[in-house]
Structures are given as structure tokens and as C-alpha cells.
Amino acid sequence: MDLNFTAADWAAVAPHLILAGTVLVVMLxxxxxxxxxxxxxxxxxxxxxxxxxxxxxxxxxxGPVGGGAAFGGMVxxxxxxxxxxxxxxxxxxxxxxxxxxxxxxxxxAHPGEFFALALAALLGMLVLGTAAHFMTLFLGLxxxxxxxxxxxxxxxxxxxxxxxxxxxxxxxxxxTGFLLYGIALLYGVTGHTGLADVGxxxxxxxxxxxxxxxxxxxxGLVAGGLAxxxxxxxxxxxxxxxxQGAPAPVTLLMAVGTKAAAFAAILRVxxxxxxxxxAGWQPILYALAVLTMVGGNLLALxxxxxKRLLAYSSIAHAGYLLIGVVxxxxxxxxGVLYYLLAYTVMNAGAFGVVAxxxxxxxxxxxxxxxxxxxxxxxxxxxxxxxxxxxxxxIPPLGGFFGKLGVFGAAVQAGHAELALLGVVMSAVSGYYxxxxxxxxxxxxxxxxxxxxxDRARWGSILAPVVAAAGTIxxxxxxxxxxAWAAQAAEVLRR
Amino acid sequence: xxxxxxxxxxxxxxxxxxxxxxxxxVGLALVRERAARGVALVVALAESVLAAxxxxxPGAVGGSMDxxxxxxxxxxxxxxxxxxxxxxxxxxxxxxxxxxxxxxxxALGERNPGPVRGYYAALLALTxxxxxxxxxxxxxxxxxxxxxxxxxxxxxxxxFARVDGPRIALxxxxxxxxxxxxxxxxxxxxxxxxxxxxxxxxxxxxLGSLGGQIDGDxxxxxxxxxxxxxxxxxxxxxxxxxxxxxxxxxxxxxxVILAGVxxxxxxxxxxxxxxxxxxxxALAWQPVVAxxxxxxxxxGALAALAAREFPRxxxxxxxxxxxxxxxxxxxxxxxxxxxxxxxxxNHGVIIAGLFLLAAMLERRxxxxxxxxxxxGWAARWPRLATVFLLVALGALGLPGLSGFSGExxxxxxxxxxxxxxxxxxxxxxxxxxxxxxxxxxxxxHGPETPAAGAxxxxxxAEALLLAPLLAAIxxxxxxxxxxxxxxxxxxxxxxxx
Numbered sequence: 001m002d003l004n005f006t007a008a009d010w011a012a013v014a015p016h017l018i019l020a021g022t023v024l025v026v027m028l029x030x031x032x033x034x035x036x037x038x039x040x041x042x043x044x045x046x047x048x049x050x051x052x053x054x055x056x057x058x059x060x061x062x063g064p065v066g067g068g069a070a071f072g073g074m075v076x077x078x079x080x081x082x083x084x085x086x087x088x089x090x091x092x093x094x095x096x097x098x099x100x101x102x103x104x105x106x107x108x109a110h111p112g113e114f115f116a117l118a119l120a121a122l123l124g125m126l127v128l129g130t131a132a133h134f135m136t137l138f139l140g141l142x143x144x145x146x147x148x149x150x151x152x153x154x155x156x157x158x159x160x161x162x163x164x165x166x167x168x169x170x171x172x173x174x175x176t177g178f179l180l181y182g183i184a185l186l187y188g189v190t191g192h193t194g195l196a197d198v199g200x201x202x203x204x205x206x207x208x209x210x211x212x213x214x215x216x217x218x219x220g221l222v223a224g225g226l227a228x229x230x231x232x233x234x235x236x237x238x239x240x241x242x243x244q245g246a247p248a249p250v251t252l253l254m255a256v257g258t259k260a261a262a263f264a265a266i267l268r269v270x271x272x273x274x275x276x277x278x279a280g281w282q283p284i285l286y287a288l289a290v291l292t293m294v295g296g297n298l299l300a301l302x303x304x305x306x307k308r309l310l311a312y313s314s315i316a317h318a319g320y321l322l323i324g325v326v327x328x329x330x331x332x333x334x335g336v337l338y339y340l341l342a343y344t345v346m347n348a349g350a351f352g353v354v355a356x357x358x359x360x361x362x363x364x365x366x367x368x369x370x371x372x373x374x375x376x377x378x379x380x381x382x383x384x385x386x387x388x389x390x391x392x393x394i395p396p397l398g399g400f401f402g403k404l405g406v407f408g409a410a411v412q413a414g415h416a417e418l419a420l421l422g423v424v425m426s427a428v429s430g431y432y433x434x435x436x437x438x439x440x441x442x443x444x445x446x447x448x449x450x451x452x453x454d455r456a457r458w459g460s461i462l463a464p465v466v467a468a469a470g471t472i473x474x475x476x477x478x479x480x481x482x483a484w485a486a487q488a489a490e491v492l493r494r
Numbered sequence: 495x496x497x498x499x500x501x502x503x504x505x506x507x508x509x510x511x512x513x514x515x516x517x518x519x520v521g522l523a524l525v526r527e528r529a530a531r532g533v534a535l536v537v538a539l540a541e542s543v544l545a546a547x548x549x550x551x552p553g554a555v556g557g558s559m560d561x562x563x564x565x566x567x568x569x570x571x572x573x574x575x576x577x578x579x580x581x582x583x584x585x586x587x588x589x590x591x592x593x594x595x596x597x598x599x600x601a602l603g604e605r606n607p608g609p610v611r612g613y614y615a616a617l618l619a620l621t622x623x624x625x626x627x628x629x630x631x632x633x634x635x636x637x638x639x640x641x642x643x644x645x646x647x648x649x650x651x652x653x654f655a656r657v658d659g660p661r662i663a664l665x666x667x668x669x670x671x672x673x674x675x676x677x678x679x680x681x682x683x684x685x686x687x688x689x690x691x692x693x694x695x696x697x698x699x700x701l702g703s704l705g706g707q708i709d710g711d712x713x714x715x716x717x718x719x720x721x722x723x724x725x726x727x728x729x730x731x732x733x734x735x736x737x738x739x740x741x742x743x744x745x746x747x748x749x750v751i752l753a754g755v756x757x758x759x760x761x762x763x764x765x766x767x768x769x770x771x772x773x774x775x776a777l778a779w780q781p782v783v784a785x786x787x788x789x790x791x792x793x794g795a796l797a798a799l800a801a802r803e804f805p806r807x808x809x810x811x812x813x814x815x816x817x818x819x820x821x822x823x824x825x826x827x828x829x830x831x832x833x834x835x836x837x838x839x840n841h842g843v844i845i846a847g848l849f850l851l852a853a854m855l856e857r858r859x860x861x862x863x864x865x866x867x868x869x870g871w872a873a874r875w876p877r878l879a880t881v882f883l884l885v886a887l888g889a890l891g892l893p894g895l896s897g898f899s900g901e902x903x904x905x906x907x908x909x910x911x912x913x914x915x916x917x918x919x920x921x922x923x924x925x926x927x928x929x930x931x932x933x934x935x936x937x938x939h940g941p942e943t944p945a946a947g948a949x950x951x952x953x954x955a956e957a958l959l960l961a962p963l964l965a966a967i968x969x970x971x972x973x974x975x976x977x978x979x980x981x982x983x984x985x986x987x988x989x990x991x
């Protein structure tokens with residue numbers, strides 16, 4: 001590998017560098033500001049972090065879009081990488097908007113570490129989402145996971161939070177091990193670790209020997225490792241407990257960031273690099289998609305805790321997204337990419353409201369407590385309503401067009417049965433999404449009318465409302481935005 | 495198709511017709527509770543004027559612009575001889591529903607009757623959803639409005655249904671959502687079919703001449719998907735279980751909209767995006783749809799005979815009547831289709847009258863709904879009795895009133911292709927006379943029940959509310975050609991059996 005990096009290489013990772021710089025700035029600022037009042041510290045740190053994320057997003061948007069990969073094929077620099085970068089940074093910005101009022105309200109300790117770790121996780125997601133090489137893919141995965149292990153346990157006084165951290169750490173380590181083993185096997189078959197080279201190598205190997213157990217095992221292990229990160233059934237066991245136990249902003253970061261980055265990686269590996277040899281992996285992802293859709297939706301039905309319900313439903317969404325990958329067409333990839341953006345925004349709305357309601361001890365997010373929210377917190381209720389309706393996939397909101405994209409691609413690719421299962425499961429999801437959505441506007445049950453005093457009212461409203469507006473925008477302005485996703489999908493496979 | 499109406503772009507004018515109720519609904523957030531009904535009424539009246547003006551425009555107008563080219567989704571609105579009667583029905587019944595007293599939104603004596611603004615906003619938003627289905631000129635656009643109807647309807651039922659609102663509403667929504675999503679697969683299949691015939695992923699291509707050309711097997715499945723969506727909403731019999739309690743427990747004005755207009759969106763969709771697009775598919779499914787329709791006619795009539803509470807009787811009457819509409823669409827001949835559209839309007843008007851009368855009777859009987867609590871009121875309230883008799887006769891299809899003309903056309907058109915179904919439907923006609931006489935006698939004749947006391951005969955406000963409906967029943971009964979004239983001309987341009 002050539003180690004003489006050019007200016008173009010560095011320019012390609014400018015967003016990553018800006019984020020990394022912001023992590024350092026935030027840590028330094030935390031050190032210098034320690035004498036100030038905690039409220040001011042949180043505001044300044046959140047502001048610095050947000051500036052870093054926005055700057056990274058703008059630099060990525062205005063910078064040159066390369067046609068291939070930087071650093072000798074380690075980092076992708078194409079329209080797809082740009083699209084994923086922007087999706088992740090939008091999610092990251094919303095997470096920061098949710099975090100600041102949350103930290104202040106529940107009085108969480110160590111805000112400096114929180115923001116630094118959140119930004120580091122975001123950086124890891126960025127690396128994972130734009131990886132063009134198994135090594136960068138692994139690096140990104142580890143970076144985001146390490147930061148999230150700590151973040152999941154951040155509400156230290158809370159028993160569930162520590163449980164979440166341990167659980168996530170143990171299970172995730174195993175999954176990462178599987179992934180690494182899969183990569184090693186694929187290296188054994190092909191002699192490469194670059195995604196494009198592995199793809200080409202596997203094609204040659206398949207032609208010569210007709211596949212072989214080692215190749216199948218490698219592909220399967222890689223699929224399993226990534227499936228863990230997107231919480232596909234049967235690799236989902238950790239999700240409900242971790243999502244429920246972690247502080248709400250961290251849950252949001254896991255739900256939208258990890259999923260978007262991991263799906264970007266899945267698209268690059270399976271659709272992009274291994275697309276031509278789809279027969280090897282399509283059955284695996286097909287089975288995962290079916291299990292995930294059915295499992296996620298059915299398990300969400302009996303939930304009484306809203307946060308836990310959203311955790312299960314996020315599993316279900318991974319199932320819909322996998323349909324788009326299984327279709328193995330550029331329409332399917334475009335659907336996945338658009339779905340990810342819509343998913344990021346509408347989940348930011350839903351988890352943002354959870355963050356605004358959650359108490360320091362993790363209570364306050366029971367499903368029954370949502371009844372009558374509109375009378376107490378009209379804007380919060382409206383934002384949640386829009387997000388939930390979009391999560392069902394009711395038009396004309398963003399979620400509908402995401403589903404339209406992946407289901408449409410499945411029908412076009414001759415997998416109408418997957419689309420059929422998808423819509424049946426969407427109807428099931430109508431039960432658990434629409435019931436709370438309408439309950440918001442019903443009169444409150446007498447016991448739950450006492451709303452806790454809330455100092456950071458404005459701050460906690462901001463992120464959900466912005467997210468809800470984005471959800472609507474993703475529906476009404478679907479034309480140009482979808483064209484962007486389609487253009488990004490176009491370059492994923494060359 | 496003409497692109498302008500009254501000198502302005504048709505897309506703009508139709509957009510105004512479409513969005514005005516929703517704009518009104520959003521606007522209600524800015525006014526006080528007391529003013530809500532007045533504002534809603536102004537919006538509804540303006541809406542009906544805008545819709546009525548379409549009668550003066552060219553017969554078929556429309557316009558379109560791109561929205562999401564990747565899926566052939568256009569923002570395309572149009573109206574023609576098929577859509578116009580439905581649009582007028584929606585606008586007209588909106589006025590009736592909004593004009594009904596706001597206190598009707600809750601049962602008599604309900605302690606927490608719910609917000610007036612939310613109630614009217616939901617009624618208005620629901621109307622935009624329904625109008626969108628009638629006006630949509632693009633497949634996915636129609637689907638968007640089809641699903642949009644769900645949310646306001648869900649809210650209206652969950653918040654305002656007399657008893658057990660959240661459960662009834664959830665059942666209604668899940669049934670409808672499941673049907674709608676199955677239909678979505680069909681619409682995606684339409685895109686794929688168009689793609690297979692070289693038109694790109696663009697389901698709208700099938701609305702043109704391509705529709706009839708695709709192979710029979712594909713048509714069979716695509717029609718089945720459309721059918722799945724509408725079967726719940728019409729409703730056809732095995733999918734009807736949400737209907738009686740939803741209609742009966744909803745406030746009367748909401749039932750007017752649900753039974754009078756929302757059910758018609760399904761009939762409209764079955765014609766516009768089903769029978770006309772997939773003639774071979776429709777033919778293959780004809781026996782099934784016709785059988786279910788006849789079962790619905792007879793079952794609804796029998797259930798109406800057996801039901802004890804008057805609103806529930808009316809709900810079953812609606813079920814029976816909707817069977818006639820479905821039968822007409824299934825037959826698919828010119829006469830049957832024209833009859834189905836005509837009867838869609840008639841049924842909307844008559845069922846609205848029955849639900850409103852049910853509310854008036856309920857309020858006179860201190861909230862009692864059971865027919866057993868009614869009786870002998872003709873002598874005390876002659877004007878109410880006369881109006882009630884007129885509507886009841888319309889419901890049983892007396893010649894000279896509107897209900898007859900539509901049913902007759904449907905049966906005439908159906909007889910040519912499905913004579914056995916007509917025999918079954920005629921049983922329903924006989925039963926209709928029976929149930930109409932039964933509920934009229936139970937309320938107006940016999941010994942007077944003590945519950946009836948202080949209330950006056952038909953008040954001026956009540957008379958004003960029912961007047962447009964009565965006028966429609968009589969006028970359409972005498973001159974059905976007002977609706978069928980342009981319809982036959984339009985159907986004549988299509989190749990129908």
C-alpha cells in the first residue's frame with residue numbers, strides 16, 4: 001500500500017477530521033470551564049459540539065465529491081459516502097439538540113465526557129459508513145462501539161443503565177469477534193481486505209471452485225456481525241434492554257446512528273462489493289429480513305413501556321430496510337438510503353420526546369402516561385404524533401416514501417412476497433404506533449395528569465419539532481431528495 | 495382533458511377545492527372554542543360553492559405536476575363525469591355534518607364532551623382526504639389521500655364515539671390499514687407491470703390504454719389487491735365487522751360522513767382504479783364480488799330487521815345498500831355503473847337523513863336508542879313523522895324517490911350479465927320494505943311511550959338541516975338524469991359491455 005498521501009486524501013476525510021478536532025476541543029473546554037455553573041457548561045459544550053457537526057456537514061457538502069476512494073482504497077469518497085455522511089451528521093446534530101436539555105434537566109454528571117464520547121461515537125459511525133475496506137469498516141465499528149459502551153452506562157445512578165452497558169459490551173464484543181473472523185475467512189479465500197478486491201476475488205473463486213464452505217462461512221459471519229449492529233432478529237436480544245436502560249439521547253444515537261452507519265456498510269459490502277455474487281448472501285439476508293420484520297413487530301405488540309416499544313419497533317424497521325438490500329438493485333439501494341434518512345429523522349422525533357419525558361431514574365415513559373399529553377405539552381405531542389404516523393408509513397410523510405422505496409424495489413426485483421409480508425407487518429405496527437399517537441389527544445387518565453415540573457421546556461421541544469418538520473419535508477419534497485438518494489445508490493456498485 | 499377552468503389553471507382551482515377544508519382545519523387552531531362551529535360552517539359552505547361551480551366548468555378538467563418521478567408519483571388532480579357526483583356529495587354532506595348542532599358530538603349528558611375545535615378540524619381534514627381520493631389523477635396520489643383519511647376518522651371515533659371509543663376506533667383503523675397496505679402492494683405491482691410493458695416504473699401508465707392490455711394473470715392479482723383495499727371500506731360482508739358499531743356509536747354527524755362519503759371512496763376507487771383499469775381482472779373476480787355483494791344485501795337487511803337500537807338498524811341498512819353499489823360495480827355494464835354512481839349519491843343522502851333523524855329521536859327519548867323505547871310519536875309530532883316517513887320511503891326504494899332510480903338502474907344493468915345476482919338482490923328489496931316499515935311503525939305508531947315529553951316537533955334548525963337532504967331525495971327521484979346524463983355520455987366513450 002502506498003503511504004504517500006495527497007492533499008486530496010486529506011480533503012476527502014475533512015468531515016472526519018473536523019469531528020475528531022471537535023472531540024479534542026470539547027474535552028479541552030470542559031477542562032477550562034470547570035469553574036463555571038453547570039448550566040453554562042452544558043450550553044457551551046453543546047454549542048461547540050453542534051458547531052463542529054454542522055461545520056463537518058457543510059464541509060462535506062461543499063467539498064469536492066470524488067469518484068472513488070481515498071487513502072489507497074480505505075475510505076470511500078463518492079456521492080453515496082456523501083449521502084451517508086450527511087444522514088449521520090443530521091442524526092448527530094439532532095442527538096446533540098436532544099442531549100443538552102436532557103443533561104440539564106436530569107442533572108447528569110460529566111457533561112464534557114458525554115459530549116466528547118457522543119462525538120467520538122459519531123466519528124466512528126462516519127468511518128463505518130464511508131468504509132471502502134474491511135479494516136476501516138472494523139475500525140469504525142470498534143470506535144463507535146467503545147464510545148457507546150460508556151455512554152450506555154452514563155446514567156450511573158441507574159441500575160438499568162449499568163446493566164445496559166455491560167450487556168451491550170459483552171454481546172457486542174462477541175459480534176465484533178464474529179465479524180473479524182468472517183473478514184479473516186474472506187481474506188483467506190481472496191487474499192484481500194479491500195471491499196472491491198474481495199468482491200472481485202470472490203467472483204473468481206466462485207468461478208473456479210463454485211463457492212466453497214470457507215467463503216460461505218466468511219460471508220455469513222460478516223453478515224451476522226453487521227446484523228448484530230442493526231439489531232436484526234435473531235441478533236436482536238440486546239436491543240430492548242440496552243435501548244431501555246441507556247439514557248434517552250444515547251438510545252437515540254444508537255438507534256439512528258449505528259443503524260444508518262451499519263446499513264451503509266451492509267450496502268457497500270453486500271450490494272456493492274458482493275452484488276454480482278448475490279446467490280451466496282441473498283438467502284441469508286432474506287431470512288434475516290423475514291425474521292426481523294415478523295419478530296420485531298410481534299414483540300413490540302405487548303410492550304407497555306414506550307421506550308422499549310420503540311426499541312422493538314426499531315428492530316422491525318431493520319427488517320424493512322433489509323428488504324431493500326435483498327432486492328439487490330440500485331432501486332433497492334436507493335430505497336434503503338432514503339429510508340435511512342427518513343428513519344433518522346422520525347426516530348429523532350420519537351426518541352426526542354422520550355428524552356423530554358424521561359426522568360433521572362428512567363421513569364416517565366410508560367405508554368399509559370402518554371395519554372392526554374397534547375393538553376399538557378401540545379408541541380411535544382404534535383411532534384410525536386407526526387413521528388409515529390410516519391413510522392407506520394402513512395403518507396405523505398417521510399417514512400412512507402422510505403417504505404415505498406424498499407417495497408417497490410422488492411416488487412420490481414420479483415420479491416413481491418417480501419413486500420407483501422412487509423405491508424402486513426406495517427399494518428401490525430399500526431396497532432402499536434397509532435394507539436399512542438391518538439391517545440395523545442384523548443383526555444388524560446386522572447392518575448397521570450400531574451406533569452413533573454420542567455425547567456428546560458423550550459430546549460426539549462426544539463429537537464422533536466425540528467425532526468417532525470424534517471419528517472414532513474421528507475414527504476413533501478420527496479422528489480429532489482429521493483433523486484439524491486438514487487444518485488448515491490447509482491455509484492455503490494460499479 | 496381541459497387544463498383551465500374559469501380562465502385559471504385547473505390544477506390551482508382543484509387544489510383549492512381539495513385543500514380548503516384542511517386549511518380550515520388548521521385555521522381552527524387559531525380561533526376560540528365558541529367560534530369553531532361558525533368558522534367550520536363558513537369553510538364548509540365555501541367548499542360546497544367551489545365544488546358546485548365545477549358543474550359550470552368543462553366536463554373533464556385536470557392538471558398535473560411532478561412530485562416523485564422515481565415512482566411515477568405526480569401531483570395530478572382531475573374531475574370528470576365520474577368524479578363530480580362524488581365531489582358534490584362530499585362537499586354537500588360536509589355542510590350537513592358541520593351544520594348539525596355541536597352538542598351532538600357527544601351522547602346526551604356526557605360530562606366531558608370533548609373539544610369542539612378538534613371535532614370540527616377532524617371533520618374538515620377527513621373531507622380533504624376523501625376529496626383527494628375523488629380528485630386524484632395519479633395512482634400513488636390517490637393512495638396518499640386514501641391513507642390520510644384514516645387519522646381524522648380514527649380521532650373522531652376514538653374521542654367522540656358514544657362508548658368504548660378507543661377500541662372501536664382501533665379496530666376500524668387496523669382493518670382499514672391492513673386493506674390499504676395490501677392495496678399498496680397492488681399499486682407497486684401496477685408500477686412493475688407498467689415497467690414490464692416498457693413504460694418505466696409508472697403505475698399511471700396503466701390508467702391510459704395500457705391498462706386493458708396487460709395479461710390476464712397480472713390483471714387478476716392487481717385487481718385482487720385493489721379489491722382487498724376497498725372490501726374493508728365498502729364494506730363487503732366478511733370484512734364488515736368494524737362497520738355496525740363504528741357507525742352506530744359514532745356521533746350522528748360523523749356517521750353521516752363515514753357512511754355517506756367515506757364508504758363511497760371505496761366504490762369510486764373500485765370503479766376508477768379497478769374495473770376501468772383491469773377489465774379482465776374484474777371479470778375474473780365478478781362472481782366473487784357479486785356473491786359477497788348479494789350476501790351483504792340480504793345479511794344487512796336481515797340484521798336491520800333484528801337490531802334493537804335504531805342507530806344500529808341504520809348502520810345495517812347502510813350495509814345492505816352498499817351491497818347494491820358493489821353489485822353494480824361488479825356487473826360493470828354501462829347501466830350498472832351509472833346506477834352505482836347514482837345510488838352512491840342517493841345512499842349518501844338517505845343514510846345521512848336516517849342518521850340525523852336517529853339523533854333527533856334519541857334526544858327526544860332522553861338518550862334512549864332502543865326502538866322499544868320509541869313509539870306513537872306521529873300524533874304528537876306530525877312534521878317529524880312526515881319527514882321521517884319520506885326518508886324511510888326513500889330508503890326502501892319507493893318509485894319516485896331517489897333510492898328507487900339508482901337501485902333500478904343497478905338491477906337492470908346487472909340482469910344482463912348476472913341474472914342470478916338480481917334474484918338475490920330482489921330478496922333484499924323485499925326485506926328493505928319490511929325493515930323500513932318496521933322501524934317507522936316502531937317509532938311513530940302504536941302506543942305512545944312516556945319518554946316523549948317536553949320536546950317540540952321538528953324545530954326550525956332541524957328542518958333546515960334536513961331540508962337539503964329531502965330536496966335531493968325528491969329531485970333526484972324525479973329527475974335522475976341530472977346525474978346520469980353526463981355519466982352515460984362519459985361511459986359511452988369507454989368500451990364497456
